[in-house]
Amino acid sequence: MSGKQRDRGGRTPAVDRPTADGAVPRARADELAARLRGRLLRPGDQGYEPARELWNGMIDKHPALVARCRGEEDVAAAVDFARDLGLPLAVRGGGHGVAGQALCDGGLVIDLSEMTEVAVDPDARTARAGGGCTLADVDRATQRHGLATPLGVVSATGIAGLTLSGGMGWLRRSHGLSCDNLLSARVVTADGRVLTAREEENADLFWAIRGGGGNFGVVASFEYRLHPVGPEVYFCNVYFPADRAREVLRDCERCLAETPVPAGPIGVLGRIPEAPEFPPGSYGQPFVALLALHPGDPAVGERALLPFRDIAEPIADLSGVLPYTGAQSVLDEDYPDGRRYYWKSVYADGLGDELIDRLTVHAAAAPSADSTIDIWYQGGAMARVGEQETAFANRSAPYLFGVEGNWTAADDSAANVAWVRDTVADLRSYSGGGTYLNFPGFLEEGEQLMREGYGRNYERLAQIKAAYDPGNLFRLNANIRPRG
Numbered sequence: 001m002s003g004k005q006r007d008r009g010g011r012t013p014a015v016d017r018p019t020a021d022g023a024v025p026r027a028r029a030d031e032l033a034a035r036l037r038g039r040l041l042r043p044g045d046q047g048y049e050p051a052r053e054l055w056n057g058m059i060d061k062h063p064a065l066v067a068r069c070r071g072e073e074d075v076a077a078a079v080d081f082a083r084d085l086g087l088p089l090a091v092r093g094g095g096h097g098v099a100g101q102a103l104c105d106g107g108l109v110i111d112l113s114e115m116t117e118v119a120v121d122p123d124a125r126t127a128r129a130g131g132g133c134t135l136a137d138v139d140r141a142t143q144r145h146g147l148a149t150p151l152g153v154v155s156a157t158g159i160a161g162l163t164l165s166g167g168m169g170w171l172r173r174s175h176g177l178s179c180d181n182l183l184s185a186r187v188v189t190a191d192g193r194v195l196t197a198r199e200e201e202n203a204d205l206f207w208a209i210r211g212g213g214g215n216f217g218v219v220a221s222f223e224y225r226l227h228p229v230g231p232e233v234y235f236c237n238v239y240f241p242a243d244r245a246r247e248v249l250r251d252c253e254r255c256l257a258e259t260p261v262p263a264g265p266i267g268v269l270g271r272i273p274e275a276p277e278f279p280p281g282s283y284g285q286p287f288v289a290l291l292a293l294h295p296g297d298p299a300v301g302e303r304a305l306l307p308f309r310d311i312a313e314p315i316a317d318l319s320g321v322l323p324y325t326g327a328q329s330v331l332d333e334d335y336p337d338g339r340r341y342y343w344k345s346v347y348a349d350g351l352g353d354e355l356i357d358r359l360t361v362h363a364a365a366a367p368s369a370d371s372t373i374d375i376w377y378q379g380g381a382m383a384r385v386g387e388q389e390t391a392f393a394n395r396s397a398p399y400l401f402g403v404e405g406n407w408t409a410a411d412d413s414a415a416n417v418a419w420v421r422d423t424v425a426d427l428r429s430y431s432g433g434g435t436y437l438n439f440p441g442f443l444e445e446g447e448q449l450m451r452e453g454y455g456r457n458y459e460r461l462a463q464i465k466a467a468y469d470p471g472n473l474f475r476l477n478a479n480i481r482p483r484g
Helices: 026-035 072-085 135-143 159-164 203-209 242-258 298-309 353-364 380-384 410-430 447-468
Strands: 039-041 065-068 089-092 108-111 118-121 126-130 182-188 194-198 218-225 232-241 266-271 286-294 320-323 340-348 372-377 399-407
Touching: 026 039, 026 065, 026 072, 065 072, 072 089, 072 108, 072 182, 072 194, 072 218, 118 135, 126 135, 135 159, 159 218, 182 203, 194 203, 203 447, 232 242, 232 298, 242 266, 242 286, 242 298, 242 353, 242 372, 266 353, 286 298, 286 353, 340 410, 353 372, 353 410, 399 410
Parallel strands: 065 108, 089 108
Antiparallel strands: 039 065, 118 126, 126 218, 182 194, 182 218, 232 286, 232 320, 266 286, 266 372, 340 399, 372 399
């Protein structure tokens, strides 16, 4: 029976609606399955259990249905289904979002993981990528032509969530954020329409998806601007004793100010892992590291990044020439599937000695040896875009601190979550406000966190949300409530 049929009182018959326990009537699920080119997975089906596994091992949710979409028509059918039945709706791209919003309990998951086609136009220097692509999918395709678009720093990350909430990676200072290089997108909105969003068409929607998260629809594909990068690059990857943190972090700041380097360094505070590339006597020792990718000629890059490596006597210097795709996956081993993750972030206007000391103390106090505090040096190309040219806010802050709780045992969760929250609470006293919504914890602060993340753009985003999703169907994200 169709969901549009009504009883004589004008009400949808009960058989068409989810039951009290959230179960979807089989006949309605069969209707959706018949509309899809992809597969509809239900509890008990082969493939259902893997489909509800996410990168973050803290997440354990049981959706009623998982729609494995193969194109934007499948996505539209699934959106219509969830809206008409009033089901919770989650969207899964790469499944790498730390907050675990790619799944939901008792609802429908739109799974884009089979939508991974990448089409490159090397003459126009553009690429169109499906919404289920990871960084690795896009980089492999574009590097065949010696081209790249700014993405993140872990190759298994999905491009969708990354881009929609900004997208900070190694190329942020040379070529901007992922969202700055978005030329157009195909978006399935809450009413089931498939729209093209670009500067010349649905411009308000295009503005909103460049930093406003997944609030406005399901992005089935992304078109990016490409830049000459690779196939080989020079990658700086050097580890110093943590007691040199003031010198290392401040000298990196000075190098960037005195000699414009087309590299986006990340400083890292953590503990040396038990790995063969480090001296055995250093295992467990607190470190401060500098990591940076130079996007130009490797020989030029080696010279340009030498000042970062010569700041102090290192524990280990793992720098060298790498394929660009290899540099993009340097950190992959640090973020395996199934480990538990809880991250938060805070912006800062400077790097004084007192603040560096606080960072060092907090990093040393982490309950897990796998946890880190990351210092993202901003500026360059990402700061040359105006704060309100896209929805992405907090561009002008020179530093972002990412506090990463990374651990393995479930029994250790409370201590690690508390460490992240306590550290961020302390660092806020050095901050003018703001947070990066790709590092959001579990979105537990609600609208306060959203306003910090979206900054002065929040009110305009709320108005656009009301235009494209007045019923807040797309709410399992860094959610913006529709204005009015």
